Amino acid sequence: MENTPLFPVTHWSLVQRAGAADEAARRAALQSLLERYCRALNYFLFVTFGLKRDEAEEILQSFIMDQVLIRQLVARADKTKGRFRTFLMTSLRNYTISKFRAAKDEPSWSDFSSVAEEEPNSDVLIQASWVRTLLNTVVNAMKEECQASGRDDIWQVFEERVLLPIFSQALPPSYEDLTRRLRLSSPTQAANLLITGKRMYARLLRTAIGEYELEPQEIDSEIKDLWKILSEAPAFQEPTTME
Amino acid sequence: MDSMITEKLSPNQLAQLLTLDEKTPWVESDTGQVLRCQLHAALLPDLEAVSETALAVPALRQKLAARRIPLDQSLFGHLISPAPVLEVLQLIKQFARLVRDDMTSPLRGGPATVIYYAAIAAARVGCGCRISQVPDDQLRERFAWAKCQKGAERLSGLFAAATAQLSTSTS
Numbered sequence: 001m002e003n004t005p006l007f008p009v010t011h012w013s014l015v016q017r018a019g020a021a022d023e024a025a026r027r028a029a030l031q032s033l034l035e036r037y038c039r040a041l042n043y044f045l046f047v048t049f050g051l052k053r054d055e056a057e058e059i060l061q062s063f064i065m066d067q068v069l070i071r072q073l074v075a076r077a078d079k080t081k082g083r084f085r086t087f088l089m090t091s092l093r094n095y096t097i098s099k100f101r102a103a104k105d106e107p108s109w110s111d112f113s114s115v116a117e118e119e120p121n122s123d124v125l126i127q128a129s130w131v132r133t134l135l136n137t138v139v140n141a142m143k144e145e146c147q148a149s150g151r152d153d154i155w156q157v158f159e160e161r162v163l164l165p166i167f168s169q170a171l172p173p174s175y176e177d178l179t180r181r182l183r184l185s186s187p188t189q190a191a192n193l194l195i196t197g198k199r200m201y202a203r204l205l206r207t208a209i210g211e212y213e214l215e216p217q218e219i220d221s222e223i224k225d226l227w228k229i230l231s232e233a234p235a236f237q238e239p240t241t242m243e
Numbered sequence: 244m245d246s247m248i249t250e251k252l253s254p255n256q257l258a259q260l261l262t263l264d265e266k267t268p269w270v271e272s273d274t275g276q277v278l279r280c281q282l283h284a285a286l287l288p289d290l291e292a293v294s295e296t297a298l299a300v301p302a303l304r305q306k307l308a309a310r311r312i313p314l315d316q317s318l319f320g321h322l323i324s325p326a327p328v329l330e331v332l333q334l335i336k337q338f339a340r341l342v343r344d345d346m347t348s349p350l351r352g353g354p355a356t357v358i359y360y361a362a363i364a365a366a367r368v369g370c371g372c373r374i375s376q377v378p379d380d381q382l383r384e385r386f387a388w389a390k391c392q393k394g395a396e397r398l399s400g401l402f403a404a405a406t407a408q409l410s411t412s413t414s
Contacts, residue, residue, distance in 0.1 A: 043247070124254060127254075128254045128257060131257045131261065132247065132249045132250070132252065132257060133247070133249075135249045135257060135260050135261070136247040136248055136249040136250075139248060139249070139260075140248070162263060163260075166252075166256055166259045166260055167248075167252065167256070169256070174273045175273045175276065175277050175280075175349040176273055176276045176277075179280065185284055185285070185288075186280060186281050186284030186285075186288075186289055187277045187280055187281045187284075187348065187349035187350050187354070188281065188284070188289035188292050188293070188342070188348065188350065189284075189288075189289070189292065190349055191342070191345065191347050191348040191349060191350070192292045194347050195347050198263055198347075201263065202263070205261070223261055223262065226258075226261055227258050227261045227262055229254075230254040230255065230257050230258035230261070231254070231255060231258035
């Protein structure tokens, strides 16, 4: 088709444009990149350094100004050296540590510097922080799609049978319990709703990954890579609330 | 920052959400209730809900309508009907075989197996037909097993009648 681009807009093409010399293209691509990554970066600061909301926002804005805009960090990203998010988050981590070091006499930040420098699981933290943001988007998108299409039944069965057991590490509700509360007509209906919900979730997950990062054929390997890193990660302590 | 519903999940929990590969079986103690519920659910919508049996349903609607059998008849109602439609029983048997091994179905295992043998029994009793290659002595054992399963109480008469026919035909 005439208007269909030969290659979809991928993460790395966006990165290349964000590092390009053309000012207008660079600004547009940078803005798009930052929109995609800001929330994950903000959350990464919270998880890695235990920063409060205003502290995380302050240091992120400072990072964007100093490193991304002035020093043109994105232009230095190299596809052959690994994933862009790892590059970006590692840069943010290093930047934050340097800020801690420079501000050791400031009590509000000095408390966090030892945590940041000693953290042994930084790669897992980076990936976990990323996946956390990604999955939050996917779950919310699924809930919204179910509501918009009048399929609350799909959402409810999916939430009860899939999400809550993972979230609470508890046994899923029994069929009897589920059918009574959701007024399902038969076990086959329950199974069908569950299958439909899982397919919808898988589609939205692939869409979300395809939007920010990779060529379609690489989505499966991205999911496998993230799964491997996270499932083999040792348990580590994360802050549980964000002020 | 807005609160995130995934905020407190561990890396391992996040990994589970990435694949959803972990099959979650329905609770075993449910099987009786599951079977009872399926037996009393309307027959056709559930046969239509399984893609492998769905294609045959439009033709069955016509057969049921021609026989003046209500289209919202329950699975149980058709199994114990004095004049069931053979093609419907064959489709019930196929449906049961499909869901018997389906991890996502609450009918998986025992409940589906009971329905499978109930369809065979109903074909014997209501249509005088065999829809299974299983030898009679084995069918007798399986009917005896099926009628003892939780949730199958109301099918015991059907299995008893079918067993009596097996006895007649093998004597």
